[in-house]
Amino acid sequence: MKNIIYVNVLGGPPFQYVLSKLTKEVNVWVVQTEDIAEAELNDLKSLINHLVMPEDIPNNVSLITFLSDLAREISAEAIITFDEFHLDEVSQVNDKLGLKGPGSSVTNSLRKDVMYTFFEKHGLLNRKFFASSNPTEVLNHHIDFPYLIKPSNCAGSLGISLINNQEEADDLESILGKTTQLIEETIDTMPYKSHLKSQPLIKEGMLVGDSSCWFGENSPYADYISVEGVVINGTYHPVAITQNLPMIYPFTETVSMSPCTLSVDKQKLIVDKIKPCIESLGLDYCGTHTEIKLLANNEIAIIESAARFAGWSIIPQIEASFGVDIISEYMDIVYNKESQIKSDFFNTLENKKAYSATISLLPADEHSQPWKEQIVYRQAPDLTSVIAPSSTCQFTPYIMENDVIYPMSEMSGAWNSFGKVFLVAEDEETLLSDIESIRKNLKTLIS
Known part of the structure; x- marks a missing residue:
């Protein structure tokens, strides 16, 4: 029976859902790099036979070295994670051992200041930005109001501030200090992530969406969606679009929904526009979660694109709404059972189940x-x-x-x-x- 390693942390689809797919045909070794609540730990133990807890990883050994040694010891045929903050280490180990993974260009889908340059080349950025590790440079660089301050390598809208006018900008130095402090306090809870404390901050123009242009007048839906997909040997395959209800001010997400109620023509317009941009990021094998701002005149902008499957229960939503088990389809390719993804975006649209x-x-x-x-x-x-x-x-x-x-x-x-x-x-x-x-x-x- 094949052995694989799954690095389980906070991000990505629910581990209970993921492991129910992974354990069908293989032995799964879960590496838990952070402490976990007792109830979730019990769930984890009930699903697998091999569990590595944080205290089992020597303090003087890097995560990359530990994963590499474990993979060799058990002859692992795959090392995967769907957590934003561990994609880099897992990608490096996969490259080192010749296994399928996001690849050496994964940073292009981790650092927002880096991915923005790709969006800009494809006409899908649609806002000005400036990035620097020096808060004074961020403070002094001019971007028209309204603008955002955000970390370049975080997730979940952590540390984002919206500056609407000069009165709010007068307090920008204090806001930058609070942003840096919040990032550092959060990273202190994450093993192996101290290097992220010095990540650049981004100052960028705020995208102004137009949900009525896309969903119609009086629609309850927000002016942003996400496209869930996979990259297989460098080729991007969209799977489904997720729509949302409006955020809590300024940027806290509330509800994601499937299926997307946009017309087929509008959904096709979106995936056709983003496909060459996602492929330009240079990824090899991974899930993708691409957030899109819906602008006026049927224009779009990419907010960000991650080299992992979406968090919350968005991936279970796709299975509930369309009957598509994208985790299993992706893993069949990682295990070399299949060479291409089975699900087609447009066939998926026609198979609404719930x-x-x-x-x-x-x-x-x-x-x-x-x-x-x-x-x-x-x-x-x-x-x-x-x-x-x-x-x-x-x-x-x-x-x-x-x-x-x-x-x-x-x-x-x-x-x-x-x-x-x-x-x-x-x-x-x-x-x-x-x-x-x-x-x-x-x-x-x-x-």
């Missing part, structure tokens, strides 16, 4: 207005009491009973989330109604 969503549980109401006070998480919510009888849902908490849920922090992005709900409904109207009901009643149900 409507599904991931709701990020945030301290905010159904209108994305933040709660004004902290509350204590008392119990897992009975969500079946507030959704349609025909719908199903799965609740995953990130906290323990009696933990405190604090009010929203604008710069913390996805780190504000205290759990998620994976929801499946029979039609679009029911899905939207269920989402609103869960968000409206959440505070009462958990306290």
Whole structure:
């Protein structure tokens, strides 16, 4: 039986979902580089036979060396991760051992300041930007209002600030200091990542979207979508488009939904435009998650593109909505069982089976207005009491009973989330109604 190594951390699809696919035909050795909650640890142990915990990795050995030695010891045929922060190490080990992975150009899909140069060459950046590791240079470089300040190598909207006018810009030095402090504090919780503390900051013009141009007037949907796909031997294959509900100000994502309700022509326009750009990044074998801003006049801009499958439950959404098991299809290629991906983007569009969503549980109401006070998480919510009888849902908490849920922090992005709900409904109207009901009643149900 084949052996593979899966580096499991916070990012990417739920590990329970991933491992249910990986363990069908192979022995999976999970390398857990960070501490994990007891309930999740029990889930992990129930799914696999080989688990490497953080304390099992010698302090004086780099993660690259450890993974390389383990791979040789067990004759691993694949080393994979879907976590943003470990793609670089895993790619280096794969290259070193001649295994399939994102490849030596993976930095092009990790560093935003690097990937922006590729977007710009393909006419898909559509904003000015400046990047520097020197905060003073970022402070002094002129970008028209409104503009963003963001780290170049983070995820989950961590550390992003929106500067709308001169009054807010007068406080920019303080904002840069808070951004740097937040990045450093977050990275302190991540083993092997101290080098990211010195990452460049980016100052960039804010993209102004137009959801009505794409979805129509009075649509509930946000002006950004994501395209989920894979790269196989350098060729990009889009799989499905995910749409979203509006963010909580300024950039905290709330709800992702499948299938996308844009017309087939509009979806084709998007994937045709981004395909050559994604392929120019020089990736070899990997999942992709490409975030797109929908602009006026049927124009688009790429916000960012990661060399990994999407997080939350977006990949399970694709399977629930279309019957496409993209993890297994990708792994068949990694194992050399198949040479090409089976799922075709346009066939996928015609095979809608259900409507599904991931709701990020945030301290905010159904209108994305933040709660004004902290509350204590008392119990897992009975969500079946507030959704349609025909719908199903799965609740995953990130906290323990009696933990405190604090009010929203604008710069913390996805780190504000205290759990998620994976929801499946029979039609679009029911899905939207269920989402609103869960968000409206959440505070009462958990306290």
